[in-house]
Amino acid sequence: xxxxxxxxxxxxxxxxxxxxxxxxxxxxxxxxxxxxxxxxxxxxxxxxxxxxxxxxxxxxxxxxxxxxxxxxxxxxxxxxxxxxxxxxxxxxxxxxxxxxxxxxxxxxxxxxxxxxxxxxxxxxxxxxxxxxxxxxxxxxxxxxxxxxxxxxxxxxxxxxxxxxxxxxxxxxxxxxxxxxxxxxxxxxxxxxxxxxxxxxxxxxxxxxxxxxxxxxxxxxxxxxxxxxxxxxxxxxxxxxxxxxxxxxxxxxxxxxxxxxxxxxxxxxxxxxxxxxxxxxxxxxxxxxxxxxxxxxxxxxxxxxxxxxxxxxxxxxxxxxxxxxxxxxxxxxxxxxxxxxxxxxxxxxxxxxxxxxxxxxxxxxxxxxxxxxxxxxxxxxxxxxxxxxxxxxxxxxxxxxxxxxxxxxxxxxxxxxxxxxxxxxx
Numbered sequence: 001x002x003x004x005x006x007x008x009x010x011x012x013x014x015x016x017x018x019x020x021x022x023x024x025x026x027x028x029x030x031x032x033x034x035x036x037x038x039x040x041x042x043x044x045x046x047x048x049x050x051x052x053x054x055x056x057x058x059x060x061x062x063x064x065x066x067x068x069x070x071x072x073x074x075x076x077x078x079x080x081x082x083x084x085x086x087x088x089x090x091x092x093x094x095x096x097x098x099x100x101x102x103x104x105x106x107x108x109x110x111x112x113x114x115x116x117x118x119x120x121x122x123x124x125x126x127x128x129x130x131x132x133x134x135x136x137x138x139x140x141x142x143x144x145x146x147x148x149x150x151x152x153x154x155x156x157x158x159x160x161x162x163x164x165x166x167x168x169x170x171x172x173x174x175x176x177x178x179x180x181x182x183x184x185x186x187x188x189x190x191x192x193x194x195x196x197x198x199x200x201x202x203x204x205x206x207x208x209x210x211x212x213x214x215x216x217x218x219x220x221x222x223x224x225x226x227x228x229x230x231x232x233x234x235x236x237x238x239x240x241x242x243x244x245x246x247x248x249x250x251x252x253x254x255x256x257x258x259x260x261x262x263x264x265x266x267x268x269x270x271x272x273x274x275x276x277x278x279x280x281x282x283x284x285x286x287x288x289x290x291x292x293x294x295x296x297x298x299x300x301x302x303x304x305x306x307x308x309x310x311x312x313x314x315x316x317x318x319x320x321x322x323x324x325x326x327x328x329x330x331x332x333x334x335x336x337x338x339x340x341x342x343x344x345x346x347x348x349x350x351x352x353x354x355x356x357x358x359x360x361x362x363x364x365x366x367x368x369x370x371x372x373x374x375x376x377x378x379x380x381x382x383x384x385x386x387x388x389x390x391x392x393x394x395x396x397x398x399x400x401x402x403x404x405x406x407x408x409x410x411x412x413x414x415x416x417x418x419x420x421x422x423x424x425x
Contacts, residue, residue, distance in 0.1 A: 008040050020047050031060075034067055038074050045078040049090050054097040061104050072143045075104055076151035079111035084326055088115050095128075103142035106135030110159050118326040122380055129329055132159045158330030160366055161359055161373040168377055171358045172351050182282055184230075187243070188258035190290045194224025195311035198286050200279040201299040202232040202271075209299045209407065210246055216302035218253035222311045228286060229299075231261040232275055260289075269360050273367030276335075277356050280371050283340060283349040293341040301336060302405040309397045310339060318344040319379065320392035322400050330369030333376045336406070337394060344389065351378040 011026035024047035030040035041064050048057045065071035082091055091112045098108045113128030136145075136156055145156050163171075199213065210229060217227065227250065231239075243259055250257035262282075267274055279296050286294055293314035295307070313320045318341050322334035340349050355374035359367065382389040394400070 008035075008037060008043065011043055012039070015043060015047065020051050023047055024051070031063075036068055038064075038068075038070065038077065041074050042077040042081070045075070046081060049078070049082060049094050050087065052090070052093060054094050057094070058098055058102050058104060061102075069144075070149070071104065072107065072145075072152050073149045075107050076149075076155055079107060080114075080151065083111045083115040083118065086115055086119055088112075088119060091115050103139040106132045106139060106143075106159070107155065109135060110155055113159075114326075114328050117329060117332060120325070125329070126162070126165055126380075129159055129162055130164055133162055136160055154328075154330075157366060157368045158328045158373070160363075161368075161370045162329055163355060163358055163362070163373075163377060165377075167358065168355065168381055171354050172378070172381055182262045182264075182278070184260050184262050184282060184285060186260045186289065188260075192224060192226055192256065193292075194226055194256075195222050195314060196226050196228055196286070196290045196292055196294045197221060197297060197307070197310075198228045198230070198279065198283070198294045199297050199299040200230040200232065200275075200282070202275045203234045205275070205299055206231050206234075206246075207242065211249055212302060212407065213299050214246060214250050214255060214257070215253070216304075217255060217307075220303045220306050221255065222308045224256075225311065226256045226258055226290065228258045228260070228290075228294075230278070230282065230286075231259065232278055233264050234261045267360070269364045270367045273370050274360075276368075277371035277374075280335075280349060280352045280374070281356060282353075284346045284353065287340065287342060287346045287349070291342070293339070293345050296338045296340070298336045298406070300407045302407060304403060304405060305398075307403065310337070310394070310403075313339045313392060313394065313397065314341055314345070317341065317392035318390055319348050320394050321375070322395055323391075323393045329376050330373050333372050333379060334400070335372045335375060336400070337404070338375070339392075339394070348378060348382060348389070351382065354378075 008026065008030055011023040011030075014026070015023040024044060027040050027044035027047060030037065031044050041060065045057065045060055048054060048060070061071040061075055064074050079091075091108075095108050095112045098105055109128050109132035113125040113132060116122075116125035116128060136143075136159060140156065143152065143156075145152060197217070201209065206229070214227070221227065229246070235242075239261070247257055264271070264274060264278075283294065283296060295310045295314055317339060320339040322337065324332055324334050327334075340346065352371075352374045355378055356370055359370050359374070379391050383391070
């Protein structure tokens, strides 16, 4: 068989230069030859959207699925590319022409919303994203959402953890959903008047990351700072010994370490997501305990430099985080480091907790991203309804990578997203 005159890489180079028709011809040749290389199919789909030739483009997905069974993944590849390049008119045109009955329709709606969100069109984005959520729940089985594909899993999980804006209104204006509150055991008092840094993790993560987390903070916390660790589902047999060991490590570096814990048996939900969200579920009570605002951190972070300015942010901002507009609704509010003030920040944390519990009342599974989705929707609600509310971007202080390293827990999170259980019927 003669070698093609042009490679798929050549086609992508042409496409990057705006030569859509020429690139499409090369992609089409590869697709017609039933080349399994997904990038050729992705490229042809992108060319079709960019050239406005969207009529019947859904058939390309069907053809890919019939040949290789991974059209959902291929569509995610293409739609992510389009959304991240913010080609909103092309995505809107695609959504207008895509058949509503197609089980791929939720992907189109999601990435239209993803693009709208990146461009700051939040209300329109929520409308598109809620249409995607409805579509996923109705048509998701046909998309093989249980397959180990990161793009597909991430798309579904980011979307499904959003709540309908009307339900958000009712929740945040009315009473908190009927869910049991965590019964916290406090092992230390609230003496002192310095800033508070706070992390929460289950017993497994405490054993795995706490010592390195504490060591990384040595010499980098503000004077008088109190570091609070909250442990979920501690091993009662070894709790005292483990805490004593961590206190000893902290004491040698001059860190004032405090503890609390609770058992999550009352919460019959997906544990990994519950553990990730607990910092926001109990954050208002940490503020009440110490009587001051808090900086909340992932326990798998290692500080690289002084964190003095994070403590200052707690005094100057209601809420601050790293804003990532092009990361979708479950990633736009980066939850690795967040700051909350004493009064308005506490009120905001309560709203975040209400939305997390609202989603947990809706579903006990597929809750990964629930905390970050709740941060996003609570922030949008407050910006819309509370004139005095403001959210700061920690990037104005320093780039995240200048302040922290993220350790290997990120691989654990990726595994959770790519191997979530099949969606509920």
